[in-house]
Amino acid sequence: MGSPIKSKKNCTVEFQPLGRRIEVPFETTIAQAAQSAGVPLAADCGGKGKCGKCRVHILAGGAAPPAASELKVLEQSSAAPQERLACMTRILGDVKIHVPKTSMVHEQSLQLEGRMRRPEGDRLVQSRFVKLPPPNLQDQRSDSRRLAEAMDAWDENGWTLSPEFVRRLSGVLREFNGELTVFLQDDAPIGLAAGKKTPIGAAFDLGTTTIAGRLVDLESGEILCSEGCMNPQISYGEDVISRLDYAIHNPDGPGRLSAAAKDAINDLLSALCKNAGVEPERVSNLSVACNTAMSHLLLKLPASPLARSPYAAGFSNPLELTGKAFGIKDAPTAKVYVFPCIEGFVGGDHTAMILACGLDQADETCLGVDIGTNTEIVLTRPGADGGMFVTSCASGPALEGAHVRDGMRASPGAIHKVRITENGPEIFTINNEPPVGICGSGLVDALAEMVRAGVLDSRGHFTYEAKGVHKSPRGKYYLLATKEKDQAKQDIIITQKDISELQLAKGAIHAGVQKLLQQMGISAKEISQVYMAGAFGSHLNMESALAIRLLPEDLADAEFVQAGNAAADGACLALLSRRERSRAEKIARKAVHVEMANDSSFSSVLVKAMRF
């Protein structure tokens, strides 16, 4: 290990959600592999197969079957069907493992928090506290009439209700002494809680890899708590294309993918309510922002039109459905709002990001970039000759640390900053823990430093004579951290293949930005602000990003804003105000989508953009 040469007997182990990959000998236990890979797996019993704390989910690949003793512990710890004890499970082939948050010693840092702007004036949901007298033989009014009369809504323009609301009303009315709070949207009741309560909203950013959720008090606008989890659809494919394919080619594929996402959202909602100490019945509204593919898979919309040219999405109107129709177990009466997609692969999460950053109303020329496996880019300019152009490019997962030999997500032990001096590379890790891999911002930093130090030439080739460049039968590589110098669990290297993956990613983004500039007929110099959203964006060193030409060099004078999880911010805003929803819908109508696949000159632009 530590050498890029793969022994025939070795197995590749990939740990999700950290995105950490490692090679270990055949029959290594998952717990040992996790330790080597720096995955902070719990082991309360010290790996004796007794505590049940090291439970992991085998997403794909080969492992020895469980012994009776393991099955017993799994049962006692009420493990899910595909879970195994990491300390007891021997690896028999390449394997992909999901480590649930509950099995980790310290928590991963998923991108949860944004820095939300205040919503516009109006409040979407109103609440009203009432005390209803119990029925008796002299007062046999129905439950709904009893409530409507108490709220002066027993008239011409009376309510039309859902059965779920009536069911809840009949329960609460009798169980809690008639004291209750009604939540109203557009003067119609959409929720109900016993006693005097404020309405709660739940906002979700359903990403290809992770799901971020937040609870918002819909009266105060306060964010009560944030939680994240992996998108369990990952077991059906890592990227959107493979998941769309799964949905297309398997009769039960759409159902499975949808159920996986909905189950995760349900679980996340339960966890959020528990953490915030909030009764789930108070959740009157949910909002979901997600990319085009995720929204189609979530809602079982036909996948093939999206997966095949001309890649037409099903909707760019907002969608609304009830909690019951969506399948929210704890809040059947709630209203679920799904952000409108823009066009093609530019989805509702981008709408939400533009909304949260206020790019639709900015008074300067702004660029917004949300880097992920798919990167969405928006360019806006105010005024009469203004406009809003959006595009998406398949930048691949390299900038998130995936498909890179020692790549990993931004979690403790990840190298996030690199300097190359005459003494060689100097590294900085998250939480200052011993290095276990490199996260996206570390990779950008490393590339920038390698270019500056002459380790890489402008086409991305290692220069032979440069210090730190080594050669193996599989190609050249740069030695970034070692066991000896850096207390790394294993040597950490960047291979020529890694460089190529990163070049493709940054080249695609660069080319996308250029395409939008060209469409608007302006130069990068005219851009005043650059919003970087997403987990990757928030740790990025902008100087390095410009140095490797991830973005055009002419942006050097622009103001960079780290927007955090702007899609989740946008999802919250849509829970708070009707005007924010209208803004989101206007963004989806107004934004002009620029299709890359449509441009014959694109490949030559891309080749240039890949240069350092």
Next chain:
Amino acid sequence: MGSPIKSKKNCTVEFQPLGRRIEVPFETTIAQAAQSAGVPLAADCGGKGKCGKCRVHILAGGAAPPAASELKVLEQSSAAPQERLACMTRILGDVKIHVPKTSMVHEQSLQLEGRMRRPEGDRLVQSRFVKLPPPNLQDQRSDSRRLAEAMDAWDENGWTLSPEFVRRLSGVLREFNGELTVFLQDDAPIGLAAGKKTPIGAAFDLGTTTIAGRLVDLESGEILCSEGCMNPQISYGEDVISRLDYAIHNPDGPGRLSAAAKDAINDLLSALCKNAGVEPERVSNLSVACNTAMSHLLLKLPASPLARSPYAAGFSNPLELTGKAFGIKDAPTAKVYVFPCIEGFVGGDHTAMILACGLDQADETCLGVDIGTNTEIVLTRPGADGGMFVTSCASGPALEGAHVRDGMRASPGAIHKVRITENGPEIFTINNEPPVGICGSGLVDALAEMVRAGVLDSRGHFTYEAKGVHKSPRGKYYLLATKEKDQAKQDIIITQKDISELQLAKGAIHAGVQKLLQQMGISAKEISQVYMAGAFGSHLNMESALAIRLLPEDLADAEFVQAGNAAADGACLALLSRRERSRAEKIARKAVHVEMANDSSFSSVLVKAMRF
């Protein structure tokens, strides 16, 4: 047989939906029993167990298990799980059997047709035909935007859609060359059909015993077809109280009862569409009118508040839900409207009946009576001192032919008219077939004649010396039809117990009417029109009804209107016009419910009302 003396070895067989009961010897086949009872069961193979045409559903009770040969035929004829071949199944105890319509030689006459008034001006559902160009790389607009732009709805007040609508749109758009019709309600799309089509509505009158369904063309207002079926909830209890009890005392009771009704509605909708040659996708709207208990069981609303004093209903607002939420398989995007209940046991079917008969806008004092196991009564008076009073009374099923020894529903072979001359009784049957039992109107006629001829005294006791009165160890009875004289399959009699059941029924209705008159402070003489709704009402001889004091004698000068299935008419009206819905909702708000259980003097009123 034919004698009221029950042999120990005999088994009672009850055939639904005809409501025909008969006693047969142990081990008789169901087919033989059906023949004796005059149930027109199909038997294409002549009862050899080969054609599979005589399939019946055993709802409860004992029968010998099927032989391998029977199982094979059942499988070949794709029988439902609990179905049996009547010709092969031997009866081993008291048994209740449902004969599906498809297994009958000629169709039962369920109460389906009404005489609907024309709806008020506006049209609830609009349709719009469009032809959409297919997407290509130069035109990647989403499906929903493509449609919205073609319909000039891509603006500020744009649509919010359901996932079901988008799913359908994406399908139709690609499968049918982009030619489609959109159905809109309140300017929002609620349905979609390939090609140029009119929207279709489906109206249901969900009764305790039967379900009537109709298809309506929502553009022309034309009724396309009508169908009826049994309410399969009958296997969980014959009357509303036993079904409510079942829901209260069985954890899965509410789910089962709801599913049974919804399955039947789904099946009825399929049959309606098939008969009318209409694609189910054209069904944009459904409406359901049902009594309070049925609506609560249909929608899984809490049953115990309704079943126990003070009998408060869950809702008197209208309910609306999507086809998906309701569970309409063929029309997930459709909107389902459920009529508002009034109060207590006066439910949405009564609202629909009042609407259909126009009693809310009548310019005379009107009485409306919908006779069933529960009878609902409404009294309305126009003008400043006017008002609308409603009540319901548990009249029991005797007037529908149930719980009466030789009672049956109004189907071929039922005695529906009786005259007693000095030669004894003279009978008339539906379709002039040999008599097999007595239906409700026949019972009323028979009672009136027996009173007139002095067979019964004013307290309902047989006068010993009267011709035709016989005596058995179980009590006295009147011999109405015989094998010899009338070619009856068996002697048809009316027992003292039957008389009591009928007295209770007519007494309850009479008392209910009196209570409403008293509440309004008027006498029966002031009533100008009497609307009789339901299956029973449409065959009734009004003179006989007044003669037995089913209704106050002072109504003799009123005009009687046979309103047919007015609840189903009302359900149709709610599909056609928004103003009709508003009227229905106003009825539910305006009607004043008068509770019988609340009145200490009621029992003495009832005792008097039971007299002849």
